[in-house]
Amino acid sequence: MQLFVKLLLAHLLGDFMLQPTKWVIHKEANKGTSIYLYLHVLIHFVLYMLILWDLEKWGIALILAISHLIIDMAKLYANPLFKNKGIPFFIDQVLHLMAIYICVYYSNLYGHTMALFTELDWPLVLAIVFVTSPSAIIMGKLLEGMSNQINTDHKSLPNAGKYIGIIERLFVLTFIIIGRWEAIGLLITAKSVFRFNDLKESNSRKLTEYILIGTLVSFGLAIIAGILYVHYNP
Template identity: 75%
Template structure:
Protein backbone atom coordinates (compact mmCIF):
# COMPACT_ATOMS: atom_id res chain seq x y z
CA UNK A 1 0.00 0.00 0.00
CA UNK A 2 2.91 2.35 0.74
CA UNK A 3 4.16 1.97 -2.83
CA UNK A 4 0.69 2.86 -4.11
CA UNK A 5 0.56 5.99 -1.93
CA UNK A 6 4.04 7.08 -3.04
CA UNK A 7 3.11 6.70 -6.71
CA UNK A 8 -0.13 8.65 -6.19
CA UNK A 9 1.90 11.41 -4.51
CA UNK A 10 4.31 11.45 -7.45
CA UNK A 11 1.34 11.71 -9.82
CA UNK A 12 -0.16 14.62 -7.88
CA UNK A 13 3.15 16.48 -7.86
CA UNK A 14 3.77 15.85 -11.55
CA UNK A 15 0.27 16.64 -12.79
CA UNK A 16 -0.63 19.57 -10.54
CA UNK A 17 2.41 21.04 -8.79
CA UNK A 18 5.14 20.85 -11.42
CA UNK A 19 3.09 21.23 -14.61
CA UNK A 20 2.98 24.89 -15.71
CA UNK A 21 -0.04 26.23 -17.59
CA UNK A 22 2.30 26.85 -20.53
CA UNK A 23 2.83 23.10 -20.88
CA UNK A 24 -0.91 22.36 -20.77
CA UNK A 25 -1.72 24.95 -23.44
CA UNK A 26 1.12 23.76 -25.68
CA UNK A 27 -0.02 20.13 -25.37
CA UNK A 28 -3.61 21.01 -26.21
CA UNK A 29 -2.48 22.95 -29.28
CA UNK A 30 0.15 20.56 -30.62
CA UNK A 31 -1.08 17.19 -29.34
CA UNK A 32 1.55 14.43 -29.90
CA UNK A 33 3.92 16.96 -31.49
CA UNK A 34 4.26 18.85 -28.23
CA UNK A 35 7.67 18.51 -26.63
CA UNK A 36 6.11 19.27 -23.27
CA UNK A 37 4.00 16.11 -23.48
CA UNK A 38 7.11 13.96 -23.40
CA UNK A 39 8.87 16.20 -20.90
CA UNK A 40 5.81 15.86 -18.67
CA UNK A 41 5.96 12.06 -18.86
CA UNK A 42 9.72 12.05 -18.24
CA UNK A 43 9.15 14.21 -15.17
CA UNK A 44 6.62 11.67 -13.90
CA UNK A 45 9.09 8.82 -14.36
CA UNK A 46 11.76 10.73 -12.42
CA UNK A 47 9.27 11.47 -9.63
CA UNK A 48 8.24 7.82 -9.47
CA UNK A 49 11.85 6.73 -9.06
CA UNK A 50 12.68 9.42 -6.53
CA UNK A 51 9.74 8.63 -4.29
CA UNK A 52 10.07 4.86 -4.63
CA UNK A 53 13.84 5.09 -4.08
CA UNK A 54 14.31 1.52 -5.29
CA UNK A 55 16.01 0.75 -8.60
CA UNK A 56 14.42 -2.70 -8.61
CA UNK A 57 11.06 -1.03 -9.30
CA UNK A 58 12.19 0.80 -12.44
CA UNK A 59 10.14 -1.48 -14.71
CA UNK A 60 6.95 -0.63 -12.82
CA UNK A 61 7.79 3.07 -12.99
CA UNK A 62 8.46 2.77 -16.73
CA UNK A 63 5.17 0.96 -17.41
CA UNK A 64 3.23 3.58 -15.46
CA UNK A 65 5.03 6.41 -17.28
CA UNK A 66 4.28 4.88 -20.69
CA UNK A 67 0.68 4.30 -19.63
CA UNK A 68 0.51 7.90 -18.46
CA UNK A 69 1.61 8.99 -21.93
CA UNK A 70 -1.10 6.90 -23.56
CA UNK A 71 -3.81 8.26 -21.27
CA UNK A 72 -2.69 11.85 -21.84
CA UNK A 73 -2.71 11.36 -25.62
CA UNK A 74 -6.20 9.86 -25.42
CA UNK A 75 -7.40 12.87 -23.43
CA UNK A 76 -5.84 15.36 -25.86
CA UNK A 77 -7.74 13.87 -28.80
CA UNK A 78 -11.06 13.20 -27.07
CA UNK A 79 -11.25 16.43 -25.07
CA UNK A 80 -12.94 18.42 -27.91
CA UNK A 81 -15.79 15.90 -27.89
CA UNK A 82 -16.96 17.11 -24.47
CA UNK A 83 -18.76 20.39 -23.85
CA UNK A 84 -18.22 20.04 -20.11
CA UNK A 85 -14.42 20.00 -19.78
CA UNK A 86 -14.57 18.68 -16.24
CA UNK A 87 -15.74 15.28 -17.56
CA UNK A 88 -12.56 14.39 -19.53
CA UNK A 89 -10.46 15.80 -16.68
CA UNK A 90 -11.97 13.44 -14.10
CA UNK A 91 -11.94 10.50 -16.51
CA UNK A 92 -8.26 11.19 -17.18
CA UNK A 93 -7.40 11.34 -13.48
CA UNK A 94 -9.44 8.23 -12.75
CA UNK A 95 -7.57 6.28 -15.44
CA UNK A 96 -4.22 7.40 -14.02
CA UNK A 97 -5.16 6.18 -10.55
CA UNK A 98 -6.52 2.92 -11.98
CA UNK A 99 -3.29 2.36 -13.92
CA UNK A 100 -1.18 2.86 -10.79
CA UNK A 101 -3.46 0.54 -8.82
CA UNK A 102 -3.21 -2.22 -11.45
CA UNK A 103 0.58 -1.93 -11.71
CA UNK A 104 1.13 -2.00 -7.94
CA UNK A 105 -1.21 -4.92 -7.19
CA UNK A 106 -0.98 -6.86 -10.46
CA UNK A 107 0.38 -9.93 -8.59
CA UNK A 108 -2.92 -10.39 -6.73
CA UNK A 109 -5.20 -7.86 -8.41
CA UNK A 110 -8.49 -9.75 -8.02
CA UNK A 111 -7.80 -10.74 -4.41
CA UNK A 112 -6.73 -7.24 -3.46
CA UNK A 113 -9.80 -5.70 -5.13
CA UNK A 114 -12.17 -8.14 -3.39
CA UNK A 115 -10.50 -7.38 -0.05
CA UNK A 116 -10.81 -3.65 -0.72
CA UNK A 117 -14.56 -3.94 -1.24
CA UNK A 118 -14.99 -6.26 1.72
CA UNK A 119 -13.23 -3.83 4.06
CA UNK A 120 -15.13 -0.81 2.77
CA UNK A 121 -17.45 0.92 5.22
CA UNK A 122 -20.65 0.59 3.17
CA UNK A 123 -22.71 2.35 5.84
CA UNK A 124 -20.54 5.44 5.47
CA UNK A 125 -20.56 5.22 1.67
CA UNK A 126 -24.37 5.09 1.73
CA UNK A 127 -24.54 8.09 4.09
CA UNK A 128 -22.17 10.09 1.86
CA UNK A 129 -24.17 9.31 -1.28
CA UNK A 130 -27.43 10.17 0.49
CA UNK A 131 -26.35 13.67 1.56
CA UNK A 132 -25.38 14.61 -2.01
CA UNK A 133 -27.86 14.27 -4.88
CA UNK A 134 -30.61 12.25 -3.14
CA UNK A 135 -30.86 14.81 -0.33
CA UNK A 136 -30.82 17.64 -2.90
CA UNK A 137 -33.73 16.03 -4.76
CA UNK A 138 -35.64 15.46 -1.52
CA UNK A 139 -35.14 19.12 -0.61
CA UNK A 140 -36.33 20.16 -4.04
CA UNK A 141 -39.57 18.21 -3.56
CA UNK A 142 -40.10 19.53 -0.03
CA UNK A 143 -39.51 23.16 -1.02
CA UNK A 144 -41.09 23.00 -4.47
CA UNK A 145 -44.28 24.82 -3.48
CA UNK A 146 -42.36 27.59 -1.73
CA UNK A 147 -39.81 27.99 -4.52
CA UNK A 148 -42.58 29.00 -6.94
CA UNK A 149 -43.27 32.05 -4.78
CA UNK A 150 -39.67 33.28 -4.83
CA UNK A 151 -38.41 35.55 -7.61
CA UNK A 152 -35.54 34.03 -9.54
CA UNK A 153 -32.18 35.72 -8.95
CA UNK A 154 -30.51 35.83 -12.35
CA UNK A 155 -27.26 37.00 -10.73
CA UNK A 156 -26.79 33.65 -8.99
CA UNK A 157 -24.51 31.00 -10.46
CA UNK A 158 -26.34 28.05 -12.06
CA UNK A 159 -27.03 25.31 -9.49
CA UNK A 160 -24.87 27.15 -6.92
CA UNK A 161 -27.40 26.56 -4.15
CA UNK A 162 -27.54 22.83 -4.86
CA UNK A 163 -23.78 22.40 -4.70
CA UNK A 164 -23.44 24.60 -1.61
CA UNK A 165 -26.05 22.40 0.06
CA UNK A 166 -24.19 19.21 -0.88
CA UNK A 167 -20.91 20.54 0.48
CA UNK A 168 -22.43 21.75 3.75
CA UNK A 169 -24.18 18.40 4.28
CA UNK A 170 -20.93 16.54 3.66
CA UNK A 171 -19.23 18.75 6.26
CA UNK A 172 -22.02 18.12 8.75
CA UNK A 173 -21.77 14.37 8.18
CA UNK A 174 -18.00 14.44 8.65
CA UNK A 175 -18.28 16.43 11.89
CA UNK A 176 -20.85 13.99 13.26
CA UNK A 177 -18.70 10.98 12.36
CA UNK A 178 -15.65 12.46 14.12
CA UNK A 179 -17.78 13.57 17.06
CA UNK A 180 -17.37 17.34 16.66
CA UNK A 181 -20.96 18.53 16.99
CA UNK A 182 -19.88 22.02 18.11
CA UNK A 183 -18.37 22.69 14.69
CA UNK A 184 -21.80 22.22 13.11
CA UNK A 185 -23.00 25.23 15.13
CA UNK A 186 -20.05 27.26 13.82
CA UNK A 187 -20.94 26.17 10.28
CA UNK A 188 -24.52 27.38 10.69
CA UNK A 189 -23.29 30.67 12.18
CA UNK A 190 -20.84 31.19 9.31
CA UNK A 191 -23.54 30.58 6.72
CA UNK A 192 -25.86 33.01 8.51
CA UNK A 193 -23.20 35.74 8.46
CA UNK A 194 -22.62 35.34 4.74
CA UNK A 195 -26.35 35.42 4.04
CA UNK A 196 -27.18 38.32 6.36
CA UNK A 197 -26.09 41.24 4.16
CA UNK A 198 -27.66 39.70 1.05
CA UNK A 199 -31.02 39.24 2.76
CA UNK A 200 -30.84 42.65 4.45
CA UNK A 201 -30.36 44.44 1.12
CA UNK A 202 -33.29 42.64 -0.54
CA UNK A 203 -35.63 43.09 2.42
CA UNK A 204 -37.61 40.10 1.18
CA UNK A 205 -39.35 38.21 3.99
CA UNK A 206 -40.40 35.32 1.78
CA UNK A 207 -36.85 34.79 0.58
CA UNK A 208 -35.52 34.94 4.15
CA UNK A 209 -38.03 32.34 5.32
CA UNK A 210 -37.35 30.16 2.27
CA UNK A 211 -33.59 30.18 2.89
CA UNK A 212 -34.08 29.51 6.60
CA UNK A 213 -36.35 26.53 5.95
CA UNK A 214 -34.00 25.22 3.27
CA UNK A 215 -31.01 25.50 5.61
CA UNK A 216 -32.81 23.69 8.42
CA UNK A 217 -34.01 20.91 6.11
CA UNK A 218 -30.52 20.54 4.64
CA UNK A 219 -28.82 20.33 8.02
CA UNK A 220 -31.61 18.09 9.30
CA UNK A 221 -31.10 15.53 6.52
CA UNK A 222 -27.34 15.51 7.11
CA UNK A 223 -27.79 15.10 10.87
CA UNK A 224 -30.30 12.28 10.29
CA UNK A 225 -27.83 10.49 8.00
CA UNK A 226 -25.06 10.97 10.56
CA UNK A 227 -27.17 9.67 13.46
CA UNK A 228 -28.27 6.61 11.47
CA UNK A 229 -24.65 5.90 10.58
CA UNK A 230 -23.47 6.28 14.18
CA UNK A 231 -26.34 4.11 15.47
CA UNK A 232 -24.64 1.01 14.08
CA UNK A 233 -21.93 1.38 16.73
CA UNK A 234 -24.37 1.45 19.68
Protein backbone atom coordinates in the same frame (compact mmCIF):
# COMPACT_ATOMS: atom_id res chain seq x y z
CA MET B 1 -0.29 0.29 0.55
CA GLN B 2 2.94 2.22 1.12
CA LEU B 3 4.02 1.61 -2.47
CA PHE B 4 0.68 2.92 -3.74
CA VAL B 5 1.01 6.06 -1.59
CA LYS B 6 4.54 6.70 -2.87
CA LEU B 7 3.53 6.35 -6.50
CA LEU B 8 0.46 8.51 -5.97
CA LEU B 9 2.68 11.18 -4.42
CA ALA B 10 4.95 11.08 -7.47
CA HIS B 11 1.91 11.43 -9.73
CA LEU B 12 0.57 14.45 -7.84
CA LEU B 13 3.98 16.13 -7.88
CA GLY B 14 4.41 15.54 -11.59
CA ASP B 15 0.89 16.41 -12.71
CA PHE B 16 0.13 19.40 -10.49
CA MET B 17 3.31 20.89 -9.08
CA LEU B 18 5.91 20.31 -11.78
CA GLN B 19 3.79 21.04 -14.84
CA PRO B 20 3.71 24.77 -15.69
CA THR B 21 0.61 26.25 -17.33
CA LYS B 22 2.77 27.03 -20.36
CA TRP B 23 3.30 23.30 -20.89
CA VAL B 24 -0.42 22.54 -20.62
CA ILE B 25 -1.31 25.20 -23.20
CA HIS B 26 1.42 24.00 -25.58
CA LYS B 27 0.26 20.38 -25.23
CA GLU B 28 -3.36 21.30 -25.94
CA ALA B 29 -2.34 23.26 -29.01
CA ASN B 30 0.20 20.78 -30.46
CA LYS B 31 -1.02 17.51 -28.95
CA GLY B 32 1.25 14.57 -29.90
CA THR B 33 3.90 16.82 -31.43
CA SER B 34 4.40 18.87 -28.27
CA ILE B 35 7.86 18.43 -26.77
CA TYR B 36 6.40 19.27 -23.37
CA LEU B 37 4.22 16.15 -23.46
CA TYR B 38 7.28 13.91 -23.55
CA LEU B 39 9.18 16.07 -21.08
CA HIS B 40 6.19 15.79 -18.74
CA VAL B 41 6.26 11.99 -19.02
CA LEU B 42 10.02 11.92 -18.47
CA ILE B 43 9.58 13.94 -15.26
CA HIS B 44 7.04 11.37 -14.08
CA PHE B 45 9.46 8.53 -14.77
CA VAL B 46 12.22 10.30 -12.82
CA LEU B 47 9.85 11.02 -9.93
CA TYR B 48 8.72 7.38 -9.81
CA MET B 49 12.33 6.23 -9.67
CA LEU B 50 13.31 8.77 -7.01
CA ILE B 51 10.39 7.99 -4.75
CA LEU B 52 10.72 4.22 -5.20
CA TRP B 53 14.51 4.49 -4.64
CA ASP B 54 14.95 0.94 -5.90
CA LEU B 55 16.56 0.21 -9.27
CA GLU B 56 14.95 -3.23 -9.32
CA LYS B 57 11.54 -1.56 -9.66
CA TRP B 58 12.45 0.35 -12.82
CA GLY B 59 9.89 -1.74 -14.69
CA ILE B 60 7.03 -0.28 -12.63
CA ALA B 61 8.29 3.26 -13.28
CA LEU B 62 8.59 2.56 -17.02
CA ILE B 63 5.12 1.01 -17.30
CA LEU B 64 3.56 3.92 -15.44
CA ALA B 65 5.42 6.44 -17.59
CA ILE B 66 4.25 4.75 -20.80
CA SER B 67 0.67 4.49 -19.52
CA HIS B 68 0.85 8.16 -18.54
CA LEU B 69 1.89 9.06 -22.09
CA ILE B 70 -0.95 7.03 -23.62
CA ILE B 71 -3.58 8.43 -21.24
CA ASP B 72 -2.43 12.03 -21.63
CA MET B 73 -2.30 11.76 -25.41
CA ALA B 74 -5.79 10.25 -25.51
CA LYS B 75 -7.03 13.11 -23.35
CA LEU B 76 -5.49 15.73 -25.65
CA TYR B 77 -7.28 14.32 -28.69
CA ALA B 78 -10.55 13.72 -26.79
CA ASN B 79 -10.71 17.20 -25.24
CA PRO B 80 -12.51 18.84 -28.22
CA LEU B 81 -15.34 16.29 -27.89
CA PHE B 82 -16.35 17.64 -24.47
CA LYS B 83 -18.03 20.97 -23.78
CA ASN B 84 -17.28 20.59 -20.09
CA LYS B 85 -13.49 20.37 -19.91
CA GLY B 86 -13.71 19.07 -16.35
CA ILE B 87 -14.99 15.69 -17.61
CA PRO B 88 -11.84 14.64 -19.56
CA PHE B 89 -9.70 15.98 -16.70
CA PHE B 90 -11.35 13.73 -14.12
CA ILE B 91 -11.43 10.74 -16.48
CA ASP B 92 -7.71 11.29 -17.04
CA GLN B 93 -6.99 11.33 -13.30
CA VAL B 94 -9.09 8.23 -12.65
CA LEU B 95 -7.23 6.33 -15.37
CA HIS B 96 -3.87 7.36 -13.89
CA LEU B 97 -5.00 6.13 -10.47
CA MET B 98 -6.15 2.85 -11.99
CA ALA B 99 -2.77 2.41 -13.69
CA ILE B 100 -0.96 2.95 -10.39
CA TYR B 101 -3.33 0.57 -8.60
CA ILE B 102 -2.85 -2.16 -11.20
CA CYS B 103 0.94 -1.82 -11.11
CA VAL B 104 1.04 -2.04 -7.32
CA TYR B 105 -1.36 -4.96 -6.89
CA TYR B 106 -0.91 -6.82 -10.18
CA SER B 107 0.18 -10.03 -8.40
CA ASN B 108 -3.17 -10.31 -6.60
CA LEU B 109 -5.30 -7.75 -8.38
CA TYR B 110 -8.62 -9.60 -8.19
CA GLY B 111 -8.20 -10.67 -4.58
CA HIS B 112 -7.15 -7.22 -3.38
CA THR B 113 -9.98 -5.50 -5.28
CA MET B 114 -12.57 -7.89 -3.84
CA ALA B 115 -11.14 -7.35 -0.36
CA LEU B 116 -11.58 -3.59 -0.77
CA PHE B 117 -15.26 -4.03 -1.59
CA THR B 118 -15.74 -6.56 1.20
CA GLU B 119 -14.17 -4.31 3.83
CA LEU B 120 -15.89 -1.16 2.57
CA ASP B 121 -17.95 0.69 5.18
CA TRP B 122 -21.26 0.39 3.34
CA PRO B 123 -23.34 2.26 5.98
CA LEU B 124 -20.96 5.20 5.55
CA VAL B 125 -21.31 4.99 1.77
CA LEU B 126 -25.10 4.99 2.22
CA ALA B 127 -24.95 8.06 4.49
CA ILE B 128 -22.71 9.94 2.04
CA VAL B 129 -24.92 9.14 -0.94
CA PHE B 130 -28.08 10.09 1.00
CA VAL B 131 -26.85 13.60 1.88
CA THR B 132 -25.98 14.37 -1.75
CA SER B 133 -28.55 14.25 -4.57
CA PRO B 134 -31.26 12.25 -2.72
CA SER B 135 -31.43 14.88 0.03
CA ALA B 136 -31.46 17.66 -2.58
CA ILE B 137 -34.44 16.03 -4.32
CA ILE B 138 -36.24 15.48 -0.99
CA MET B 139 -35.73 19.15 -0.12
CA GLY B 140 -37.01 20.20 -3.52
CA LYS B 141 -40.22 18.23 -2.98
CA LEU B 142 -40.69 19.51 0.58
CA LEU B 143 -40.12 23.15 -0.36
CA GLU B 144 -41.77 23.09 -3.76
CA GLY B 145 -44.87 24.93 -2.60
CA MET B 146 -42.82 27.65 -0.92
CA SER B 147 -40.35 28.14 -3.76
CA ASN B 148 -43.20 29.06 -6.11
CA GLN B 149 -43.98 32.05 -3.88
CA ILE B 150 -40.44 33.44 -4.00
CA ASN B 151 -39.62 36.06 -6.62
CA THR B 152 -35.93 35.95 -7.45
CA ASP B 153 -34.78 39.05 -9.29
CA HIS B 154 -31.07 38.30 -8.98
CA LYS B 155 -28.83 36.12 -11.10
CA SER B 156 -27.00 33.13 -9.68
CA LEU B 157 -24.85 30.30 -10.96
CA PRO B 158 -26.73 27.30 -12.40
CA ASN B 159 -27.55 24.77 -9.63
CA ALA B 160 -25.40 26.75 -7.18
CA GLY B 161 -27.90 26.28 -4.36
CA LYS B 162 -28.00 22.53 -4.94
CA TYR B 163 -24.23 22.17 -4.80
CA ILE B 164 -23.90 24.43 -1.77
CA GLY B 165 -26.47 22.29 0.03
CA ILE B 166 -24.67 19.07 -0.86
CA ILE B 167 -21.32 20.41 0.33
CA GLU B 168 -22.74 21.74 3.61
CA ARG B 169 -24.48 18.42 4.33
CA LEU B 170 -21.23 16.53 3.69
CA PHE B 171 -19.52 18.84 6.18
CA VAL B 172 -22.28 18.30 8.76
CA LEU B 173 -22.11 14.52 8.30
CA THR B 174 -18.32 14.59 8.71
CA PHE B 175 -18.52 16.72 11.87
CA ILE B 176 -21.04 14.33 13.44
CA ILE B 177 -19.00 11.23 12.60
CA ILE B 178 -15.85 12.72 14.18
CA GLY B 179 -17.87 14.00 17.13
CA ARG B 180 -17.37 17.73 16.53
CA TRP B 181 -20.91 19.02 16.94
CA GLU B 182 -19.70 22.52 17.76
CA ALA B 183 -18.32 22.83 14.23
CA ILE B 184 -21.88 22.60 12.89
CA GLY B 185 -22.70 25.81 14.76
CA LEU B 186 -19.72 27.50 13.13
CA LEU B 187 -20.91 26.31 9.72
CA ILE B 188 -24.38 27.76 10.31
CA THR B 189 -22.83 31.04 11.44
CA ALA B 190 -20.61 31.23 8.37
CA LYS B 191 -23.55 30.58 6.05
CA SER B 192 -25.62 33.23 7.82
CA VAL B 193 -22.86 35.80 7.34
CA PHE B 194 -22.59 35.07 3.61
CA ARG B 195 -26.38 35.21 3.21
CA PHE B 196 -26.79 38.42 5.20
CA ASN B 197 -26.22 40.83 2.29
CA ASP B 198 -28.63 38.95 0.00
CA LEU B 199 -31.38 39.05 2.61
CA LYS B 200 -30.67 42.69 3.46
CA GLU B 201 -30.86 43.80 -0.16
CA SER B 202 -33.98 41.79 -0.97
CA ASN B 203 -35.82 43.00 2.14
CA SER B 204 -38.19 40.06 1.68
CA ARG B 205 -39.59 38.24 4.69
CA LYS B 206 -40.70 35.34 2.50
CA LEU B 207 -37.18 34.89 1.11
CA THR B 208 -35.69 35.05 4.61
CA GLU B 209 -38.13 32.43 5.90
CA TYR B 210 -37.59 30.25 2.83
CA ILE B 211 -33.79 30.29 3.22
CA LEU B 212 -34.10 29.63 6.97
CA ILE B 213 -36.44 26.68 6.47
CA GLY B 214 -34.27 25.31 3.66
CA THR B 215 -31.13 25.57 5.79
CA LEU B 216 -32.77 23.83 8.75
CA VAL B 217 -34.17 21.04 6.56
CA SER B 218 -30.78 20.58 4.87
CA PHE B 219 -28.91 20.41 8.18
CA GLY B 220 -31.65 18.23 9.65
CA LEU B 221 -31.33 15.59 6.94
CA ALA B 222 -27.55 15.48 7.39
CA ILE B 223 -27.90 15.28 11.18
CA ILE B 224 -30.36 12.39 10.91
CA ALA B 225 -28.01 10.53 8.56
CA GLY B 226 -25.06 11.17 10.87
CA ILE B 227 -26.87 10.10 14.04
CA LEU B 228 -28.11 6.90 12.42
CA TYR B 229 -24.63 6.05 11.16
CA VAL B 230 -22.98 6.71 14.53
CA HIS B 231 -25.74 4.79 16.36
CA TYR B 232 -25.36 1.65 14.28
CA ASN B 233 -21.57 1.95 14.01
CA PRO B 234 -20.42 2.98 17.51
